[in-house]
Amino acid sequence: MPIYEYQCLGCGHNFEYLLRPTSPAPACPACQGAALEQQISLAATSSDGQRHANLMGAHKRAAAGRGEKQRAAHTESHHHFED
Numbered sequence: 001m002p003i004y005e006y007q008c009l010g011c012g013h014n015f016e017y018l019l020r021p022t023s024p025a026p027a028c029p030a031c032q033g034a035a036l037e038q039q040i041s042l043a044a045t046s047s048d049g050q051r052h053a054n055l056m057g058a059h060k061r062a063a064a065g066r067g068e069k070q071r072a073a074h075t076e077s078h079h080h081f082e083d
């Protein structure tokens with residue numbers, strides 16, 4: 001089954017979504033926003049191995065940078081909602 005990666009355009013949260021035939025439309029798990037940008041599929045195949053490796057490397061570096069900010073943002077949003 002295809003796993004798609006999305007970035008929320010509302011809050012910047014990055015998440016993976018397993019798309020099944022019965023799945024509802026994906027929504028951001030952090031803010032429930034439906035404005036999403038689909039990232040490069042993890043299941044994508046490429047006939048150009050080097051280009052693929054470069055893309056994945058850049059993607060991982062970008063994801064790591066976003067992850068730090070998102071953890072902070074996620075905690076803040078939880079505090080906000082639970083207050």
Ligand SMILES: [Zn+2]
Nearest residue numbers: 008011028031
């Ligand atoms: Zn969001």
